[in-house]
Amino acid sequence: MEEAETQPEEDVVFEEEEATPRVSFNATQNVTESVAISNGSRLEEAEPQSYWLDPTEISPADKDEEFVNALVSEYEDSNEPGSAMAVPAEVPVLPTRLPPVLLELRWLPPRPPTSYDGFNVYIYRDGNSTEMATVDENTHEFFTELTEPGTYRVQVTTLSSSGDCEARESSADTGFTFYLSPSGELLEELRERPQGVSVRLLDSSTAAVSWAPSPQSHNGSLVSVVSTTCLKPSLSQRMENTYCSEENSTSDIISNLTPGAQYRVVVYHTNGPLTSPPSEPVIIDIEPTGVRELAVYPLGPTAVVLSWQRPYHVAFRKYILQTFFFNPVTLASEWTTYYEIAATASVIATVRVTDLLPAWYYNFRVSMVTWGDPPLTCCDSSTVSFVTAPEAPHISLVDYSQGVLVVRWTYGELFIDLSHSRMLHWQVEAVGKKGPQRRYSVDVTRNAMQASLPLPPGDIYNLTVTACTERSRNTSVPSIIKLEPAPPRLLLAVNATHSSITLLWSEDGVVDYYQVLCRPNWASKELKAGEPITSTAQVLTVSGLVPSSSYNCSVTSFSYSSASRPARITVTTAAKEMNPSVAAISALAVLSLLLISLLVLFLLVLRKKHLEMTRNCSAETFVNFASFDRDGKLPYNWRRSLFAFLTLLPSCLWTDYLLAFYINPW
Known part of the structure; x- marks a missing residue:
C-alpha cells in the first residue's frame, strides 16, 4: 500500500463533564490525520454510535472490506469459584478518581493514488497498549474517554488488504504524545529541541550549561552528561569514576568533572514527564593538569633519569617525553619526541634517558595526552633544563723540564667540536705530598688541549685534568708523577779555618736531606777523603781538614731516596797561625841549634887543620886545671864553661890557637 505524506492540521480539544471549555492548538505532522478531544456530552451529540469494536463480531480479517466502529466492552470479573471476587477483602482507600475526559481524534486520508481499506487507532498509556480500534476508509474520526492519568501515546495507521498479500499497515509515525495529570491538567508534547546550547568551563572540574529560550512552553529542563573517555582505557588504566554512564540533572551546573576527560552534554526540555527531542550534543574537552615536580638526576655524561608526579584526579592516555637541544648533525634546535609512556595508576613516574651528548644543553618536556578525539596535550610549561656532565679527559703526555710540567690530553672523539658545547674550561691540578704548597692548578680555555704548570722538583704529584661545565665536572684518571730532586742553588763556602770550613746553600724544591762530601784535590793526593756527612739543614760545617789544603x-739533595745532581765547590783551608811567645821560643831554639852546628863545624875544620900541627909536637902538654882551680886562677863555674870542653883537647892545640889570636888563657 502506498501512502502520500500530508501536512494536516491537528485539532485537540479537552473538555470535562459539566463544563465546556475548549482548548485548541496547531502542530505540524507527516501524517494525514486530525485530532480533537471533547467531553462526553459532545460525544453523545456528535456520534450517537460507538466506534469501539464489538468482541462478538467477526474479526475484520475475516470480513472482506468491512470495518466496524464499536466500543470495546469493559472486562467484568465473575464470581465463579476460584475467582478473586469471592474473597472478601478490605476496601482500599482509593485516590480521587479523574473525571472522564473525552478524546476526539480526526485525521485526513492519504492523498491519491494511495489505496487503503481502513485505519487502525492505537492508544498507549505509560508504554502499555490500552485501546485499539479499526475503522473503515470512510471514517476519519474517533472518540473515546480517558479516565486514568498518565502519559498517553496516540497513533493512527493506514490499513490496506488489497491484492493477494496479507493486510499491511503503514509504518510512518503519525502519532502524538501528551500527559494527563491526576488533577486533569494536560501537558502537551514538546516537539522543538533546545537550541543554542553551550557549555562554559568554570574550572577544571566544573562547567555551566546555557541554552536559548524555547518557543514552546515547558516547565523544566534536563541536562544529560556522559563521559566519552571513561570506558576507553582498560580497567587497570581507568582514572575516571564519574559520568561513566549517562547521568541526568536538572541543574545547569555540572560538577565533579575530571581534568583530561571528554564529555557529551545534551539538554532536554521537560513538560512533566514529557521530554523534548535532545539538543545537538556539545562535546567538551577538559585539558589535563600536566605533570608537576619534574626533576632531572644525572647518571653520567650521556644518561639522566627524569622523575615527575601527576595529580591524583586526572585522566589521560599517555605521557610524551620530548627533548630540545642543538643537533650538531642538522645544525638546528627542535623539539623531538624521545619516549611515550602509557598512563598507569601510579602517581610517580620515572624514565631513563640515554644517548645524550656530554656537556650539552638540554630541555626536557613531559606532556599528557588525553583519550579524547581529537586528543588534547598539556602542558608546555612542564619543562626542565639541564646541562649534561662532561666526559673525563685522558692524559696523553707529561713532560717536566726546567721546573715546568707540560701536560697534554685528549677528550671524547678525535675530532670533536666543542664550539656548541657547554664546556667552560679545563682545570689542570697537581697535588703534592710534602711540599709547603701541596696544590697547584691552572685553568685553560676549552679549545686548548695542553697546559704548562710550574712545579717544585723532588715531590710526588697526583696529576689530574678536569673538564668543567657550569653545573658539573668530570676528572681524568689520576696520573702519578715523581719529579727528581734538584741540586742545591747558590752553594757558598764561608768561615774557612785551617781545619774546617762552613758550606751554605739554598734549597730548590722538596728535599728530605742533604749529603755533603769533601775530597782533596789532585795536588794533595796523600790526604784521604772523609766520610759523607748527612744534614737536613741548609748550612753545614765540615771539620777535620788539613790546613792550607784544597778540597x-x-x-x-735526596728526596724519596732519589739523589739529585751534586752541586760542587772547591775550597782551601787557611794556614795554621802560632802564638807569639811560642814563636819566639821556637826561634831561639832554632838559632841556638844553628850556632851549635856552626861551632861544631868550625871546630871540625880546625881539628883537621891542626892535625898536622899535632905531629910536630914532640910531646903532648896537658894543662892541669885542677891546679889552676886550687890556685884560684879559674872562675867558679869553669866546669860549665868552654874550658871544660877544651880540657879534652891537647893543650898544644888550643893554647897555640888562643895565643895566635892574642888571647891569654891563663
Missing part, C-alpha cells in the same frame, strides 16, 4: 766539596 772539592759536593752537596747532593
Whole structure:
C-alpha cells in the first residue's frame, strides 16, 4: 500500500463533564490525520454510535472490506469459584478518581493514488497498549474517554488488504504524545529541541550549561552528561569514576568533572514527564593538569633519569617525553619526541634517558595526552633544563723540564667540536705530598688541549685534568708523577779555618736531606777523603781538614731516596797561625841549634887543620886545671864553661890557637 505524506492540521480539544471549555492548538505532522478531544456530552451529540469494536463480531480479517466502529466492552470479573471476587477483602482507600475526559481524534486520508481499506487507532498509556480500534476508509474520526492519568501515546495507521498479500499497515509515525495529570491538567508534547546550547568551563572540574529560550512552553529542563573517555582505557588504566554512564540533572551546573576527560552534554526540555527531542550534543574537552615536580638526576655524561608526579584526579592516555637541544648533525634546535609512556595508576613516574651528548644543553618536556578525539596535550610549561656532565679527559703526555710540567690530553672523539658545547674550561691540578704548597692548578680555555704548570722538583704529584661545565665536572684518571730532586742553588763556602770550613746553600724544591762530601784535590793526593756527612739543614760545617789544603766539596739533595745532581765547590783551608811567645821560643831554639852546628863545624875544620900541627909536637902538654882551680886562677863555674870542653883537647892545640889570636888563657 502506498501512502502520500500530508501536512494536516491537528485539532485537540479537552473538555470535562459539566463544563465546556475548549482548548485548541496547531502542530505540524507527516501524517494525514486530525485530532480533537471533547467531553462526553459532545460525544453523545456528535456520534450517537460507538466506534469501539464489538468482541462478538467477526474479526475484520475475516470480513472482506468491512470495518466496524464499536466500543470495546469493559472486562467484568465473575464470581465463579476460584475467582478473586469471592474473597472478601478490605476496601482500599482509593485516590480521587479523574473525571472522564473525552478524546476526539480526526485525521485526513492519504492523498491519491494511495489505496487503503481502513485505519487502525492505537492508544498507549505509560508504554502499555490500552485501546485499539479499526475503522473503515470512510471514517476519519474517533472518540473515546480517558479516565486514568498518565502519559498517553496516540497513533493512527493506514490499513490496506488489497491484492493477494496479507493486510499491511503503514509504518510512518503519525502519532502524538501528551500527559494527563491526576488533577486533569494536560501537558502537551514538546516537539522543538533546545537550541543554542553551550557549555562554559568554570574550572577544571566544573562547567555551566546555557541554552536559548524555547518557543514552546515547558516547565523544566534536563541536562544529560556522559563521559566519552571513561570506558576507553582498560580497567587497570581507568582514572575516571564519574559520568561513566549517562547521568541526568536538572541543574545547569555540572560538577565533579575530571581534568583530561571528554564529555557529551545534551539538554532536554521537560513538560512533566514529557521530554523534548535532545539538543545537538556539545562535546567538551577538559585539558589535563600536566605533570608537576619534574626533576632531572644525572647518571653520567650521556644518561639522566627524569622523575615527575601527576595529580591524583586526572585522566589521560599517555605521557610524551620530548627533548630540545642543538643537533650538531642538522645544525638546528627542535623539539623531538624521545619516549611515550602509557598512563598507569601510579602517581610517580620515572624514565631513563640515554644517548645524550656530554656537556650539552638540554630541555626536557613531559606532556599528557588525553583519550579524547581529537586528543588534547598539556602542558608546555612542564619543562626542565639541564646541562649534561662532561666526559673525563685522558692524559696523553707529561713532560717536566726546567721546573715546568707540560701536560697534554685528549677528550671524547678525535675530532670533536666543542664550539656548541657547554664546556667552560679545563682545570689542570697537581697535588703534592710534602711540599709547603701541596696544590697547584691552572685553568685553560676549552679549545686548548695542553697546559704548562710550574712545579717544585723532588715531590710526588697526583696529576689530574678536569673538564668543567657550569653545573658539573668530570676528572681524568689520576696520573702519578715523581719529579727528581734538584741540586742545591747558590752553594757558598764561608768561615774557612785551617781545619774546617762552613758550606751554605739554598734549597730548590722538596728535599728530605742533604749529603755533603769533601775530597782533596789532585795536588794533595796523600790526604784521604772523609766520610759523607748527612744534614737536613741548609748550612753545614765540615771539620777535620788539613790546613792550607784544597778540597772539592759536593752537596747532593735526596728526596724519596732519589739523589739529585751534586752541586760542587772547591775550597782551601787557611794556614795554621802560632802564638807569639811560642814563636819566639821556637826561634831561639832554632838559632841556638844553628850556632851549635856552626861551632861544631868550625871546630871540625880546625881539628883537621891542626892535625898536622899535632905531629910536630914532640910531646903532648896537658894543662892541669885542677891546679889552676886550687890556685884560684879559674872562675867558679869553669866546669860549665868552654874550658871544660877544651880540657879534652891537647893543650898544644888550643893554647897555640888562643895565643895566635892574642888571647891569654891563663
